[in-house]
Amino acid sequence: xxxxxxFAMCTCVAFPLHAQDDAPTDPDAPAQDASxxxxxxxxxxxxxxxRAPVPLVPEGATWDSFHGQLSAxxxxxxxxxxxxxxxxxxxxxxxxxxxxxxxxxxxxTSVWSATPVYANETLYLGTPFYRxxxxxxxxxxxxxxxxxxxxxxxxxxxxxKNRGVAYWEAEEPAEGEPCQKIVYLGxxxxxxxxxxxxxxxxxxxxxxxxxxxxxxxNDTNDRWPLSLLQPPTVTxxxxxxxxxxxxxxSAEAPPGTVFSVDARTGELGWTVNFIPEEMRPQTGTAxxxxxxxxxxxxxxxxxxxxxxxxxYWGGNRKEEIPLATSVTAVDLQTGEVEWSYQIVxxxxxxxxxxxxxxxxxxxxxxxxxxxxxxxxxxxFLFVLNRETGEPVWPIEEREVPAGDIxxxxxxxxxxxxxxxxxxxxxxxxxxxxxxxxxxxxxxCSRLVEDGTYRGMYTPPTTDAPxxxxxxxxxxxxxxxxxxxxxxSQTAIMNTSRILQVIQxxxxxxxxxxxxxxxxKTGFSPQEGAPYGMQLFTALNWLGMPCWEPPYGELVAIDMxxxxxKWRRPIGASQKFxxxxxxxxxxxxxxxxxxxxxxxxxxxxxxxxxxRAYDLETGEELWEDTVMAPAVANPAVYExxxxxxxxxxxxxxxxxxxxxxxQVAVYALPEDD
Amino acid sequence: MTDSLISRMGxxxxxxxxxxxxxxxxxxxxxxxxxVTGTLGALIVVVACGLLALxxxxxxxxxxxxxxxxTLTVLGIVGTFTAALFLHAWIVAxxxxxxxxxVxxxxxxxxxxxxxxxxxxxxxx
Numbered sequence: 001x002x003x004x005x006x007f008a009m010c011t012c013v014a015f016p017l018h019a020q021d022d023a024p025t026d027p028d029a030p031a032q033d034a035s036x037x038x039x040x041x042x043x044x045x046x047x048x049x050x051r052a053p054v055p056l057v058p059e060g061a062t063w064d065s066f067h068g069q070l071s072a073x074x075x076x077x078x079x080x081x082x083x084x085x086x087x088x089x090x091x092x093x094x095x096x097x098x099x100x101x102x103x104x105x106x107x108x109t110s111v112w113s114a115t116p117v118y119a120n121e122t123l124y125l126g127t128p129f130y131r132x133x134x135x136x137x138x139x140x141x142x143x144x145x146x147x148x149x150x151x152x153x154x155x156x157x158x159x160x161k162n163r164g165v166a167y168w169e170a171e172e173p174a175e176g177e178p179c180q181k182i183v184y185l186g187x188x189x190x191x192x193x194x195x196x197x198x199x200x201x202x203x204x205x206x207x208x209x210x211x212x213x214x215x216x217x218n219d220t221n222d223r224w225p226l227s228l229l230q231p232p233t234v235t236x237x238x239x240x241x242x243x244x245x246x247x248x249x250s251a252e253a254p255p256g257t258v259f260s261v262d263a264r265t266g267e268l269g270w271t272v273n274f275i276p277e278e279m280r281p282q283t284g285t286a287x288x289x290x291x292x293x294x295x296x297x298x299x300x301x302x303x304x305x306x307x308x309x310x311x312y313w314g315g316n317r318k319e320e321i322p323l324a325t326s327v328t329a330v331d332l333q334t335g336e337v338e339w340s341y342q343i344v345x346x347x348x349x350x351x352x353x354x355x356x357x358x359x360x361x362x363x364x365x366x367x368x369x370x371x372x373x374x375x376x377x378x379x380f381l382f383v384l385n386r387e388t389g390e391p392v393w394p395i396e397e398r399e400v401p402a403g404d405i406x407x408x409x410x411x412x413x414x415x416x417x418x419x420x421x422x423x424x425x426x427x428x429x430x431x432x433x434x435x436x437x438x439x440x441x442x443x444c445s446r447l448v449e450d451g452t453y454r455g456m457y458t459p460p461t462t463d464a465p466x467x468x469x470x471x472x473x474x475x476x477x478x479x480x481x482x483x484x485x486x487x488s489q490t491a492i493m494n495t496s497r498i499l500q501v502i503q504x505x506x507x508x509x510x511x512x513x514x515x516x517x518x519x520k521t522g523f524s525p526q527e528g529a530p531y532g533m534q535l536f537t538a539l540n541w542l543g544m545p546c547w548e549p550p551y552g553e554l555v556a557i558d559m560x561x562x563x564x565k566w567r568r569p570i571g572a573s574q575k576f577x578x579x580x581x582x583x584x585x586x587x588x589x590x591x592x593x594x595x596x597x598x599x600x601x602x603x604x605x606x607x608x609x610x611r612a613y614d615l616e617t618g619e620e621l622w623e624d625t626v627m628a629p630a631v632a633n634p635a636v637y638e639x640x641x642x643x644x645x646x647x648x649x650x651x652x653x654x655x656x657x658x659x660x661x662q663v664a665v666y667a668l669p670e671d672d
Numbered sequence: 673m674t675d676s677l678i679s680r681m682g683x684x685x686x687x688x689x690x691x692x693x694x695x696x697x698x699x700x701x702x703x704x705x706x707x708v709t710g711t712l713g714a715l716i717v718v719v720a721c722g723l724l725a726l727x728x729x730x731x732x733x734x735x736x737x738x739x740x741x742x743t744l745t746v747l748g749i750v751g752t753f754t755a756a757l758f759l760h761a762w763i764v765a766x767x768x769x770x771x772x773x774x775v776x777x778x779x780x781x782x783x784x785x786x787x788x789x790x791x792x793x794x795x796x797x
Contacts, residue, residue: 577711578758608707625707 051171051236053296056359057486063637064119064167066231067481071359072293074483074593076636080643081668082597086612086622089666092644093140096627099129100650100661101152101160108154110659111631112650113479113590114164118637120181120197123646124167125663126231128160130187133663134200137639140665144200148211150187156227156246157188159653163291163479163632166231166239167197168263179203182263184239186228190215192241192266205265212266214241217259220280221252233292233301235332237263240301242288247350251316251528253284253309256324258292260335270335274305274323283317284309286324290479291356293372298387300329300338302359302372306352307344310526312460312502312533314348315407327357327374327382329389339389343374343382345411348459349502350473351377355481355591359386362489362559364393371559373484373491375477378456379423380416381493383562393419393562403459405504407530414457419562423476423495423555426456430470430499436544444546447538451501460533466503470547472535474498474654480591480604480633484559485615491557492594492615494570494604496587499538499547504531543575550585552605554592556618566618571605574656579607589655590631593645601645603630606656610634610647610664627651628660642667680732682778686745686771687728693752693767694721700761708759717764720752724771731778745775 056071061078068074081089103109110128117124122143123135130150134143152160166184173180181197192214194206202210215225226243233240241259260269274286286308293302305326308317325347328340344351357372372386383392395417402410429448437444451468452461460467469475475498483492505513505523510532514523525532538546545551550569558565569585590604599621600613608629612622628651635646645666651659700706701714708714727745734741753768 577708577713578755579707579760580758625705627705 054235055297056295056361061636061638063635064117065234066115066117066164066166066291067293067356067633068115068593068635070233070235070294070296072291072356072481073358073360073486074481074591074633075485076593076595078595078636078638078643079597080638081595081599081645083599083614083616083621085668086597086599088668089612089622089624089645090669091624091664092138092667093665095133095135095140095142095663097125097127097131097133097661097663099127099131100659102657102659103159107152108159109653110160110650111652112162112648112659112661113632113652114162114648114650115632116635116646116648116663117165117167118635118639119167120169121639122197123635123637124165124183124197125648126162126165126185127661128162128650130162130185132165132183132185132195132200134183134197135663137637137644138642140663146185146193146195146200148185148187148191148193150189150191153188155188156224156244157229161188161229163230166234168234168237168239169197179205179264182206184232184234186231186241188225188227188229190218190225190228190243192228192232194266207266212261214243214259217257217268217271218254221250221254221284223250223253226254230290233294234263235294235296235301238269238332239263240292240294242290242292242303244289245285245287248311248524248526248533250284251310251313251526252282254287255280255284256287256305258288258303258330258335272303272328272330272335272337274328275308275321276319279317279319279321283321286321289352290354291481293356293359294332295359295370295386296332298370299332300386301332302357302386303328303330304353304356304374306354307347307350310529311350312348312504313405313526313529313531314346314409315405316529318409320346325351325353327353327372327384329386341374341382341384341389343376343380343415344378345414346409348408349457349469352473355477355479357386358482358484358491360484360486360489360491360559362392364560373482373559375482375493377471377473377476377478379426379471379476379495381420381423381482381557382415382417383420383559391417393417400457401454401459403461405459405462405531408459410459420557421564423493423553424471424497426470428455429453429468430497430547432546433544433548436540436546439542439544440540440546444538444540447501447546448499460502460504462504462506462531464503466501466534468538469500469502471496471498472500472502474500474537474587478589478591480589483592483594483600485594485596487596488615489559490565490594490615491559492554492592492600494552494554494588494590494592494602496552497547497550498587499545501536501538503534505534506531545573550583552585552588554600554602554613554618556615568618570602571609571611572607574607587655589629589652591633593634593636595636601634601636603632603634603647603649605629608649608651608658624664624666626660626664627662628658629655631655642670682774682776683728683731685774685777686731687725687774689767689770689774690721690724690728693764693771694718694725696763696767697721697756697761700759700764708761713755713759714761717752717755717759717761720748720755721764721767724748724752728771728774742775742779746772749775
């Protein structure tokens with residue numbers, strides 16, 4: 001175990017606030033300083049907000065952020081829609097934003113993973129064309145839109161991408177003053193736009209005329225902008241900002257940082273760095289590109305930190321980077337690292353920690369434990385005490401295989417949680433699906449047989465066809481994360497079983513063999529490393545998966561014991577329009593929401609359907625077809641006394657070439 | 673009812689069923705949110721239904737090679753039925769059942785007619 005209490009001395013650089021150009025000083029803002037403090041200088045804590053901390057489970061129905069609540073529980077206490085009546089759910093309105101591109105024209109493809117935010121009696125959405133929509137929650141009628149004017153270019157990502165907006169409101173709004181409630185939209189070119197939640201007008205006091213240039217803090221290996229695709233986390237009067245980079249492109253890249261800024265002005269508070277200072281020039285990333293969670297009562301933010309650069313070779317970063325591929329808790333006031341738990345040592349598989357840990361209070365053997373669950377691409381579920389970072393159930397360090405790349409370092413052990421059980425068996429190669437094997441005339445069998453595999457954490461190799469990765473970057477639990485029902489203490493998650501193949505390509509051969517890349521597949525250069533890389537999913541010539549189903553499942557875990565309550569295939573895989581049987585399941589991207597009505601809502605599947613399941617049994621209760629796979633979490637909200645469930649059907653080319661611009665909202669018939 | 677009229681009944685059923693299937697498949701292909709909108713699979717079924725309707729017309733008028741057309745039609749129906757099942761295009765699948773009945777009817781009538789002609793000493797036409 002690599003628990004890192006008080007690790008802050010070398011990796012956390014908490015800066016006192018410094019003034020933003022021409023930004024007016026807010027009387028409520030923390031003290032400011034014109035320059036960052038040295039890393040070892042004692043920090044002057046920013047005064048804690050006077051507002052009362054948000055409880056882990058808010059008293060009322062809250063869905064005002066990407067994961068619904070700061071705890072990332074994706075839980076709604078609403079009970080109008082129940083397991084008994086959800087079958088009568090009907091679509092009450094839909095909106096098409098028009099912000100979609102299939103890549104056939106001048107624009108790159110768009111992928112859209114926004115969770116609608118319900119706040120200020122309005123439904124807010126960001127789009128992959130970097131616009132904000134403010135909609136009437138009951139009718140979908142447009143109240144206002146805001147166009148950031150961002151160039152529609154794939155600067156860091158292979159597609160135009162957005163995961164929605166964030167919302168803040170003043171605890172004591174000044175009457176008649178604008179921007180007492182603000183909606184924030186990040187862009188791929190690292191600009192954070194702040195607009196008045198009532199009008200859509202820019203908030204002039206924020207940043208430079210309403211736009212904060214986060215790229216001003218991009219000061220090492222500045223190869224591309226710090227793309228703001230994930231909305232910032234709003235806690236108290238501060239915004240916590242992570243950013244996304246360009247995967248697999250370079251060995252040297254901007255090193256991961258998270259920024260805290262003032263919600264009103266955009267003034268920089270603290271910064272956390274995840275890579276030791278002396279190593280930053282030679283590597284990079286280990287950033288936070290996904291959502292975060294916050295426990296305001298404990299005063300901690302929980303940051304899921306990704307892997308360092310480059311993703312599939314680590315010879316340039318042989319020294320330890322303890323905060324990389326970790327879940328890290330930082331002090332909300334100072335950014336100081338309180339504890340960190342590394343879920344993969346010396347990550348050379350791109351096993352980014354890819355979702356916000358879900359905060360939950362659980363009762364284990366009669367003891368109340370403030371816990372969190374960190375899901376992972378590997379299919380492991382790390383359950384930690386969120387106060388201390390200590391495992392709730394034992395996590396064993398087990399020996400893992402080394403590889404044969406002389407310039408590489410291989411971590412001798414990796415952490416294996418003993419409970420809950422992994423979501424898939426990564427100890428052996430998956431079986432070959434006979435139908436795909438038949439169609440490929442044995443090609444699937446040969447691929448699986450020839451692929452290098454010595455269990456989980458088999459390192460990438462240069463040997464053809466490559467290392468079997470089961471699962472790899474597209475597998476396990478993705479950014480939808482884990483939902484949690486605090487009443488029954490049940491955790492719910494969707495997981496994918498995907499077999500991919502990784503091969504390192506020596507630099508001298510790379511240019512000859514590289515034929516291009518798609519969205520997280522194909523060749524990538526890893527410039528600056530001695531190896532480029534190739535990654536592909538194990539499909540036959542007809543696109544059929546070579547490995548045995550199920551390809552995706554929905555799983556419920558009793559968090560009082562860590563045992564699985566039920567698991568079932570979710571959705572149907574689809575190719576050329578043809579559905580495979582639902583017993584085979586579908587790969588999933590996106591995540592669930594759970595309600596006190598005993599219902600789980602989820603899209604996420606290839607077949608572009610949205611579904612409801614019985615929390616108690618896992619039985620499917622309802623489904624509808626939407627424009628594209630709903631690759632985000634749904635939002636559950638109450639407006640004027642009626643419960644609604646909202647899905648964004650935006651699609652993602654990682655899962656399927658079916659993209660959308662639809663917001664679909666469901667409710668029970670009014671006469672119910 | 674004359675033999676020729678009866679023999680055309682099966683082919684007519686096939687044609688009508690295939691045309692209804694064509695309309696249903698076009699709906700699946702063109703209408704948003706069917707789940708298979710604009711997909712290659714739905715387009716294949718549209719084309720297949722059109723070809724089956726054409727096959728029905730051929731069987732209605734052809735005086736030779738009917739066995740060949742019937743065999744081809746049955747294969748087409750089975751393939752389209754299977755494709756429709758995988759597309760969750762239940763109406764199209766239903767029309768393929770009706771189309772198959774049409775072909776079987778046509779085949780049965782032909783056998784009955786041939787058997788009757790052999791019994792009466794007439795040469796098969």
